[in-house]
Amino acid sequence: MHAKPTCFIEQPLLSDALQAEVTVASEAxxxxxxxxxxxxxxxxxxxxxxxxxxxxxxNFGQALAYACRLVGKTCTVVMPSSSASVKIAAVRSYxxxxxxxxxxxxxxxERVAELAHAMPxxxxxxxxxxxxxxxxxxxxxxxxxxxxxxxxxxxxPIGGGGLCAGLITGLRASGSAIPVIGAEPLLGNxxxxxxxxxRIVRNEREPDTIADGARTVSLGxxxxxxxxxxxxxxxxxxxxxxxxxxxxxxxxxxxxxxxTGALAVAALLTAPERFRSARVCCVVSGxxxxxxxxxxxIA
Numbered sequence: 001m002h003a004k005p006t007c008f009i010e011q012p013l014l015s016d017a018l019q020a021e022v023t024v025a026s027e028a029x030x031x032x033x034x035x036x037x038x039x040x041x042x043x044x045x046x047x048x049x050x051x052x053x054x055x056x057x058x059n060f061g062q063a064l065a066y067a068c069r070l071v072g073k074t075c076t077v078v079m080p081s082s083s084a085s086v087k088i089a090a091v092r093s094y095x096x097x098x099x100x101x102x103x104x105x106x107x108x109x110e111r112v113a114e115l116a117h118a119m120p121x122x123x124x125x126x127x128x129x130x131x132x133x134x135x136x137x138x139x140x141x142x143x144x145x146x147x148x149x150x151x152x153x154x155x156x157p158i159g160g161g162g163l164c165a166g167l168i169t170g171l172r173a174s175g176s177a178i179p180v181i182g183a184e185p186l187l188g189n190x191x192x193x194x195x196x197x198x199r200i201v202r203n204e205r206e207p208d209t210i211a212d213g214a215r216t217v218s219l220g221x222x223x224x225x226x227x228x229x230x231x232x233x234x235x236x237x238x239x240x241x242x243x244x245x246x247x248x249x250x251x252x253x254x255x256x257x258x259x260t261g262a263l264a265v266a267a268l269l270t271a272p273e274r275f276r277s278a279r280v281c282c283v284v285s286g287x288x289x290x291x292x293x294x295x296x297x298i299a
Contacts (some may be wrong), residue, residue, distance in 0.1 A: 034286025042136030058087025060127035074192030092124030128219025141170020158182030159214030161223030213260030
């Protein structure tokens with residue numbers, strides 16, 4: 001089993017609205033609906049452990065559950081009780097065990113540590129901070145580099161940094177020097193602050209952003225090693241721009257994106273002067289979003 005090729009979408013109406021030459025690389029059609037399958041399958045296929053333990057707001061959890069099913073393994077996914085119900089249901093439908101927590105009472109990391117103590121045979125997989133995760137996500141960077149398209153920049157969501165680190169790794173391995181720009185919720189702007197200070201800076205708590213896939217406390221250590229020297233910039237995106245980007249992708253490109261997946265387009269809305277007339281690849285990282293929330297965003 002391999003990841004599906006990403007779907008490149010070029011829509012003049014979207015480019016006109018954003019005043020840039022925009023190509024969308026949509027991972028919404030990937031197995032389990034997001035780029036996370038690339039990383040999850042790479043983890044499940046390469047670790048020797050029969051059980052894998054992780055924490056996830058949803059996309060990595062369901063990707064890991066499906067990947068484990070494919071390779072005959074099992075997994076437990078620690079998830080915030082505030083996670084989208086569609087994502088919780090998906091993890092269970094793929095055969096994953098779900099452990100719901102109140103993140104105001106206990107952090108994901110603390111709960112994973114408790115379960116790891118009780119299950120010493122399990123491999124503890126980070127949803128973003130793992131060399132196998134970076135390696136899996138690098139496949140998307142390689143596809144972009146080998147697509148025959150010429151870009152001035154690749155823009156992608158950034159939370160824990162696994163996607164951006166993978167894109168940088170894959171692009172460079174393919175001999176491409178295309179700049180990678182991260183798009184981060186302003187409410188959880190630890191990546192931007194980390195770049196400014198030259199060290200990993202942590203959020204005090206999981207940020208309360210609509211982009212649930214970017215509700216991370218900090219960049220991963222493995223990812224920072226790549227991002228610190230390899231990322232061109234990080235655009236800090238306000239919540240209104242995220243909502244507008246979800247709607248714009250639906251209206252102008254017929255693309256369904258979850259809020260985290262719309263961050264790259266939201267970056268263009270936030271800093272239009274930076275990207276005006278540029279040839280940009282906007283990575284839509286996934287399309288897993290509850291119907292009610294999505295309906296309210298595109299209404």
